[in-house]
Amino acid sequence: MRAVVQRVTEAFVEVEGEVVGRIGLGLLVLLGVGQRDTREDAHYLARKIVHLRVFPDAEGKMNLSLKDVGGEVLLVSQFTLYADTRKGHRPSFLQAAPPDLGKRLYEEAIEAFLAQGVHVETGVYGAHMRVHLVNDGPVTLLLDSEDRLKPR
DSSP states (O other), X not given: XXXXXXXXXXXXXXXXXXXXXXXXXXXXXXXXXXXXXXXHHHHHHHHHHHHOOOEEOTTSOXXXXXXXXXXXXXXXXXXXGGOBOSSSSSOBOTTBOOHHHHHXXXXXXXXXXXXXXXXXXXXXXXXXOEEEEEEEEEEEEEEXXXXXXXXX
């Protein structure tokens, strides 16, 4: 499972011109699900994201987590995070999960954030969405659940 995590002062997502999810201070998470991903990947990334120390403390150092600042999550599905661009100019998405698995694990990630006491807003799985955000910093991180299996 892959995530692009952006610290935001506000973000919202629209589907067909209607706002379907909106947050203030928090993290916009673009989430891609791969073919080999499992429930454990969703829970790992949710825990990791909730506890990332990416918000400034009183001295301006990135030392506070989402929970420390009472932030929210806007979770948006994005299968294109599994694009393979090594050959030619058209991305291949063969590594992305099929829609049924992708949706199931996206919903599992939502539940994993909620279980940690974090307010979650979402996009609409599989829909064409417009994401609006004010990236704070900017702070943008790339996470991959496979990293937990690699030696340091």
